[in-house]
Amino acid sequence: MECIATLYKAGDYKNDQPVRWCAGCGDHAVLNSLHKAMADFGVAPEMTAVISGIGCSSRLPYYMNTYGFHTIHGRGAAIATGFKVANPAMSVWQVSGDGDGLAIGGNHFIHAVRRNVDINILLLNNRIYGLTKGQYSPTSARGFVSKSSPYGTTEDPFIPAELVFGARGNFFARAIDVDLPTSREVMLAGARHKGTSVIEILQNCMIFNNGIHSEIADKEHRAERTIHLRHGEKMLFGKDNQKGIVADGFLLKAVELGKDGYTIDDVLVHDARTPSNFLHQQLAMMDGRDLPVAVGVIRDVESPVYDQEVSAQVEQVKARKGFTCLRDMLLAGDTWTVE
Amino acid sequence: MDNTNQRVKTLDKVAVRFSGDSGDGMQLAGNIFTNVSAGLGNSVSTFPDYPAEIRAPQGSLGGVSGFQVSIGIGVHTPGDQCDVLVAMNPAALKQNVKFLKPGGVIITDVDSFKEEGLKKAKFLTDDPIRELGVTAQVVEVPVTTMTRAALEDSGMDNKAILKCRNIFTLGLICWLFDRPVESAVAMIQRKFAKKPAIAEANTKVIRAGYDYGHNIHAGVSTYKIETEPIKPGTYTDLKGNEATAWGLIMASEKAGLPLFLGSYPITPATDILHELAKRKDLGVKACQMEDEIAGVCSAIGASFAGNLAATSTSGPGLALKSEAIGLAVMAELPLVVIDVQRGGPSTGLPTKTEQTDLAQALYGRNGESPLAVVAPVSPTDCFTMAYEASRIAVEHMTPVILLSDAFIGNGSSAWRIPEADEFPPITPRFVPEELRSTWTPYFRDQESLSRYWAIPGTPGLMHRLGGLEKNEKTGAISTDPANHARMVEIRREKVARIANNIPLQEVKCDSPEADTLLIGWGGTYGHLHDAAEELNRQGHKVALAQFRYINPLPRNTGEIFRRYKRLIVAELNTGQFADYLQARFPEQTFLRINKVEGQPFMVHEIVEKVKELLPKDE
Numbered sequence: 011m012e013c014i015a016t017l018y019k020a021g022d023y024k025n026d027q028p029v030r031w032c033a034g035c036g037d038h039a040v041l042n043s044l045h046k047a048m049a050d051f052g053v054a055p056e057m058t059a060v061i062s063g064i065g066c067s068s069r070l071p072y073y074m075n076t077y078g079f080h081t082i083h084g085r086g087a088a089i090a091t092g093f094k095v096a097n098p099a100m101s102v103w104q105v106s107g108d109g110d111g112l113a114i115g116g117n118h119f120i121h122a123v124r125r126n127v128d129i130n131i132l133l134l135n136n137r138i139y140g141l142t143k144g145q146y147s148p149t150s151a152r153g154f155v156s157k158s159s160p161y162g163t164t165e166d167p168f169i170p171a172e173l174v175f176g177a178r179g180n181f182f183a184r185a186i187d188v189d190l191p192t193s194r195e196v197m198l199a200g201a202r203h204k205g206t207s208v209i210e211i212l213q214n215c216m217i218f219n220n221g222i223h224s225e226i227a228d229k230e231h232r233a234e235r236t237i238h239l240r241h242g243e244k245m246l247f248g249k250d251n252q253k254g255i256v257a258d259g260f261l262l263k264a265v266e267l268g269k270d271g272y273t274i275d276d277v278l279v280h281d282a283r284t285p286s287n288f289l290h291q292q293l294a295m296m297d298g299r300d301l302p303v304a305v306g307v308i309r310d311v312e313s314p315v316y317d318q319e320v321s322a323q324v325e326q327v328k329a330r331k332g333f334t335c336l337r338d339m340l341l342a343g344d345t346w347t348v349e
Numbered sequence: 350m351d352n353t354n355q356r357v358k359t360l361d362k363v364a365v366r367f368s369g370d371s372g373d374g375m376q377l378a379g380n381i382f383t384n385v386s387a388g389l390g391n392s393v394s395t396f397p398d399y400p401a402e403i404r405a406p407q408g409s410l411g412g413v414s415g416f417q418v419s420i421g422i423g424v425h426t427p428g429d430q431c432d433v434l435v436a437m438n439p440a441a442l443k444q445n446v447k448f449l450k451p452g453g454v455i456i457t458d459v460d461s462f463k464e465e466g467l468k469k470a471k472f473l474t475d476d477p478i479r480e481l482g483v484t485a486q487v488v489e490v491p492v493t494t495m496t497r498a499a500l501e502d503s504g505m506d507n508k509a510i511l512k513c514r515n516i517f518t519l520g521l522i523c524w525l526f527d528r529p530v531e532s533a534v535a536m537i538q539r540k541f542a543k544k545p546a547i548a549e550a551n552t553k554v555i556r557a558g559y560d561y562g563h564n565i566h567a568g569v570s571t572y573k574i575e576t577e578p579i580k581p582g583t584y585t586d587l588k589g590n591e592a593t594a595w596g597l598i599m600a601s602e603k604a605g606l607p608l609f610l611g612s613y614p615i616t617p618a619t620d621i622l623h624e625l626a627k628r629k630d631l632g633v634k635a636c637q638m639e640d641e642i643a644g645v646c647s648a649i650g651a652s653f654a655g656n657l658a659a660t661s662t663s664g665p666g667l668a669l670k671s672e673a674i675g676l677a678v679m680a681e682l683p684l685v686v687i688d689v690q691r692g693g694p695s696t697g698l699p700t701k702t703e704q705t706d707l708a709q710a711l712y713g714r715n716g717e718s719p720l721a722v723v724a725p726v727s728p729t730d731c732f733t734m735a736y737e738a739s740r741i742a743v744e745h746m747t748p749v750i751l752l753s754d755a756f757i758g759n760g761s762s763a764w765r766i767p768e769a770d771e772f773p774p775i776t777p778r779f780v781p782e783e784l785r786s787t788w789t790p791y792f793r794d795q796e797s798l799s800r801y802w803a804i805p806g807t808p809g810l811m812h813r814l815g816g817l818e819k820n821e822k823t824g825a826i827s828t829d830p831a832n833h834a835r836m837v838e839i840r841r842e843k844v845a846r847i848a849n850n851i852p853l854q855e856v857k858c859d860s861p862e863a864d865t866l867l868i869g870w871g872g873t874y875g876h877l878h879d880a881a882e883e884l885n886r887q888g889h890k891v892a893l894a895q896f897r898y899i900n901p902l903p904r905n906t907g908e909i910f911r912r913y914k915r916l917i918v919a920e921l922n923t924g925q926f927a928d929y930l931q932a933r934f935p936e937q938t939f940l941r942i943n944k945v946e947g948q949p950f951m952v953h954e955i956v957e958k959v960k961e962l963l964p965k966d967e
Contacts, residue, residue, distance in 0.1 A: 088642065089650035
C-alpha cells in the first residue's frame, strides 16, 4: 500500500467515548479503517465532519474527534448536502446503513448521488436491521427469513451499486469490513474524489445476521470469490492470481489462465476513470457465484460538483450585479420617491 | 346609459376588482394600477384571487382569475366588496358579481358577451345582468374591438393583439380614477424593457383605453381618491412572500451570517424560493431539494455548518418537516421555518387562505418540543417578522416557525425601503473566546439559557450533536431520568425567556372607555382593524390586540387581558389561538369568532359578530 506521510495520526480522529457496538460487530473494523483513512487524507479533525442518520452504523460520529451530527432516520444525505453547500471548506463524511440509506433514506441517497455533492458516503451493508433487532432490509435476498418475514421475504433486494449507477454516480467502491487495508484504501480514494463517493462496506452483524457475507469474506474463500480492482491493472484474482476477467460479448466471464486457450493478454485492464459506466456496472454486479465480487475502486470519474457549482454561480452573479447589500438591490429595482 | 347622470365622487378609499380568464393578464393590470396609486401617495392593499385550475378551458367558470385592490387613506384590507368590477368575459362576471357593492360599476368587454361566451358561463339568456339580478351601473366597452383598432398597423397577429386587452382596460380604469396614465406607461416600459415591440403596443393600447374613458365619461361615476401624507423615503412595491425573503436577507446581513434556504415548491409559498434563488446576487444559497424533508434537513445541515438557515413551505410541507424540526429543537440549532398557511387539512385548498396551522406549529412534533412561533400581520410586516424570526433563532439557538398565510403572502403593498440601522442588531451566540477551554456543547448563557454555537472549522471546538438526549453538563449521550427531566425543563424555559427579548404587545383603537378587546393574530390584522374602527364609529368601545409574537407571548399579555371586560378572539380556524390563550389564562373567558372558508374575513361580518357578542343593552 501507498506510504503516506501526513501531519495527523489515526488517534487524532478518535475520541474517548466508549464504543458501544456489540463485540465482534463489523462496525469496529470500519471505525478503525476510517480513523486511518482520515489520517492518510490529512485534513485536520476540525475541518472534518461526520454526519449520520439512525441505525447501528449511525452511532459512528460519537466515536470521532471531529465535528459530528447524529441526525434522524434516513436524512443524513440531505443534512450532509446542506452542510457541505453552506461550508464547502469542510471534508464531509456521511455514515449510513442499508436500512437508513436505502429504505427510509433512499430518496435522499439517490438525489445526493445525482447532484454529485462532494461528500463521502460510507454505506455499511449488513442486509439486516440491527438496532430494531432483526428485520429484513432492502438489501436482504428474496426469501430471507427474519422476524418481520417469518416465511421469507417476497420481494427482491436493491443492489447498492446498481442504484448508484442508476442515479448517475461517479464514484463507487467496495470493501469487506474485516479487510482493513482495502477499506482504508477505498475510503482514502473516496475522500480524494471530488463529488459524491459511495463506499459500500460489506459488514457483518454478529447478532442478527451473522455470516451473511462469509461466503466471500472468510479468509479461505476471499481469494477465489473476490477480485481487488485497481485502476490500470489487469483484472486478476485467485490465490496465485491464476484467474482473470475477460470480455464475453457484452458480458464478463471468469477464466483460468492457460485453460481453454486464455492468456494474460485476454484479461481486461481495469479503467475506473472511463466516463461510460457500462463496464463499471457489470463489474459491480458480479456476485461471487460465477464471477468474483469486486472490491476496490470500481468507478472514479470527475464530473461537475454541486457545492462548487453553487458557490461559483453565486460569485459569478454577484460580480455581474455588483450589489453590496439588500438596499442596493432594492434601490436598483422599481422605486419612487416621496419627499 | 344615462348621459345626464354625470358625477364625480371624492372618496377616502375605493376598491377595484379586475377579473377575467386566467390568461387575460388581470394580475398584471391590477399590479400596475396598484403601483401607480401607491406612487401617488395612496395606501394600498391587494388580494390576488387565483383560480384553482391553472389551465381551465378559456372562458369557463373554473378559469376565472381575479385581482382586487383597495386604494386611498388608511387602507388596511383589499375591501370586503368592490366599487368597480371589471369583467372581461361572462364567466368572470358570474364568478365575481358577488363581490360588487350594490349600485357599483360593472365594466364589461361587450365583445366577449356573445352567444359562445354566455354559453360557456352557463347563462340562459342574452342579458346576463338582468339574469344575475344586480343593480349596478354597467359600462359596456368594446374592449376587443378598440384594442384591435389601436393595433391595426402594428403588424401583430390576432393572438398577440388580444393579449393587450388587459392594458386597454387598465387605461380606462386610470381615467376613471384620475390616475396619471404616464406613470402607468413608465411601468409598462420597464416591465417589457426586453420586448420593445410589446412595450410599444401596450403603450399605444393604454393611451387608447385612457382616451376612450375620457371620450365616454358621461354616465359613469368618476372617482377622486384622497391621498395621505406618507413618510418621506424611497418606496417600492412588495409582495408578502418577497418581503419574507428580503427580511431573511436583511437578517443575514445584520448577523454577518451567510443565508441558506433549503426548500421544495409548494403553493402558496413557492415565491419565497423563487425570490431567494434570484438573490444569488446577494450571496444567498437557495437549494431546491428533492422533497420537503430534504428542504428542512439541508437547512439544518447548513445551520450546523454556521449559516443562517431557513426552509419555506405550506401546511402539508410543515407536516413532513415535523421530525426534522424536532431534531433542531433537540440539537438547539437556529432554524427559520416559514409556513405560508393555506386551506387544509391534507391538500385542502392550496390557493386559499386560512390560519389553521397554528396548532401544528405549536404542538406538531413528538415529545416535549417547544419552539418559538411568530406571525406577520401584513405583506410589509412579513419583512419585519422574517427578520425577527431570524434574530430570535440565532440569539436563542432555537427553531422559529413564521406563520404567514396565502392572503398576506400574495398580497402587495407600497413599502419604504428601510435603512439597515432601523432594525435591532443581531448577535449570534458564538462560543465566547474566554469560555473555549471549558466549553461543552450544552453549556449555556445563564440569562437566556441559550447554548452556544460552535462553528465547524474552528479548532478545539469539535463536538457531536444529535437527536438523542444529552447530558446537561458533558454533552454526552444520557438516559439518566433526572437529566432528561432537567433538559426538558431547560428547553421549555429557554423558549419562555425569549419573551425578554421581544417588544411588548400593542393595543390599537383603544380608549379609556373601551371594555371589549378584539384579539387576533397574524394576517387578519387589516380586517380586524377596520372592524374595530367601524365598531367605534357605531359607538361600541372596542380595542384591538393583534398578536405577532405567539410563542412566547409578549410579557404584558396578561396585564392587557385584565383591562377589558370582554375578550373576543377572531381567527380563520375553529379556535386554535383561543384554545391556546384559554389554557394560559384560565381565569379569563375568551369569546370566539371563527371562519373556515378559505377566504379572508369580511369587515362587516366581524362587525356584526362582535355586536352579537356584546350585551344587548349597549
